[in-house]
Amino acid sequence: MASLFSDIIGQKPEEIEAQTFNSLEWFQKNVRDIRRSPDKLLKENQNFVTRFELGKMYMFMYDAKRQDTLKYYDYFPLSICLKRYPTGFLGANLHYIAPKYRALLMDAMYQYIETDETTEEAYFRVRYPMIKSISRLRWARPCLKQYQYGYINSRIVEVQSEAMDMVVMLPSHKFKSKGTNFNANIVHRESLGKT
Numbered sequence: 001m002a003s004l005f006s007d008i009i010g011q012k013p014e015e016i017e018a019q020t021f022n023s024l025e026w027f028q029k030n031v032r033d034i035r036r037s038p039d040k041l042l043k044e045n046q047n048f049v050t051r052f053e054l055g056k057m058y059m060f061m062y063d064a065k066r067q068d069t070l071k072y073y074d075y076f077p078l079s080i081c082l083k084r085y086p087t088g089f090l091g092a093n094l095h096y097i098a099p100k101y102r103a104l105l106m107d108a109m110y111q112y113i114e115t116d117e118t119t120e121e122a123y124f125r126v127r128y129p130m131i132k133s134i135s136r137l138r139w140a141r142p143c144l145k146q147y148q149y150g151y152i153n154s155r156i157v158e159v160q161s162e163a164m165d166m167v168v169m170l171p172s173h174k175f176k177s178k179g180t181n182f183n184a185n186i187v188h189r190e191s192l193g194k195t
Helices: 002-009 013-031 038-044 099-112 128-133 135-143 161-167 184-192
Strands: 057-059 078-084 088-093 113-115 122-124 144-148 156-159 175-177
Touching (some): 057 161, 078 128, 088 135, 099 113, 099 135, 099 184, 128 135, 135 184, 156 161
Antiparallel strands (some): 057 156, 088 144
């Protein structure tokens, strides 16, 4: 998996755009029904989950608690769960960095991936203290966000390990500021200063 990200780093925007087509197909297949009734979702899609597990990647819709006071927030996070709390979790929302830096971060993260022997599911062994201390993981620093369960307003989609390399390149972010859409390029530019 890491070789894909090494390749992406050197690609031109039009080459990344061609690769995004596969990502969009995955997105349409797995997420188009995110707001359908729970009964239908359970029957049709096994990627929906009811709880966040450490080291796994998720997509969901989120109304920020203090959205009126925030400069901006991502309404549709793509987040790796790093720490759980009784009322929420700390995650690395990859949408806060540009695709090139997502590739660099994922390339580093794949060095910390493990497979659960009983379920054969992959997860990252990366936790918050590692992001602060390991320079290869510095791209995750501007991505650190706390999410409260009470403000999640959709089903939770677990991104399977075989789809991660495509999903992280999707332009699925939805940054908002005081109820209106916000330019992702500004978010990405500001995030660079926080690495």
